[in-house]
Amino acid sequence: MKYKAPNPRFIVIFSIIAAAALLRLLPHWPNFTPIAAMALFAGTYVDKKQYAFAIPIAAMLLSDLILGLHANMPAVYLSFAITVAIGMFIRKKVNVGSVFLASFSSAIIFFLITNFSAWLASPFYPQTTAGLIESYVAGLAFFRDTTYGISFFMNGLLGTVFFSALFYGVFFLLQLRFPVLDKSRF
Secondary structure (H helix, E strand, C coil), X not given: CCCCCXXXXXXXXXXXXXXXXXXXXCCCCCCCCCHHHHHHHHHHXXXXXXXXXXXXXXXXXXXXXXXXXXXXXXXXXXXXXXXHHHHHHCCCCCCHHHHHHHHHXXXXXXXXXXXXXXXXXXXXXXXXXXXXXXXHHHHHHHCCCCCCCCCHHHHHHHHHHHHHHHHHHHHHHHHHHCHHHCHHHC
């Protein structure tokens, strides 16, 4: 069996994803990270579905091994798997509007899933619908804390939008400069 070298498009896409994982390790405002943007980007541009999920989740796991593991990881990884799926959904129509909406949706989904998980594991809230609502309200109040950055929620939203614009924009410009990266030209 002959060895088949990865194509330049895959190398560039993989490099952007790896750079996102490395950026997570640098000092930053809480929740202002490129991770959701990385998952969204992978869902949009990694052609094989299993790799679209595996590559960003592996990158996330490697950075988590350095930063530390926590009990809420399954919820975080689930939200990022959904973000990859959102990226797949916009695959055929990548533009400023679809990327912005996908970024915004990803941040909201992350909030809903991770706070639901925190409610499930929390001894502070009753395991009832009222307790769930109370935990979401408390989560929104926590997001208004401006100690670090704008707020926890806004940091996440702005981080996802900023890094999505960066990753998609860089890839778009690279496709213009290097036509071999533009799959639609073949």
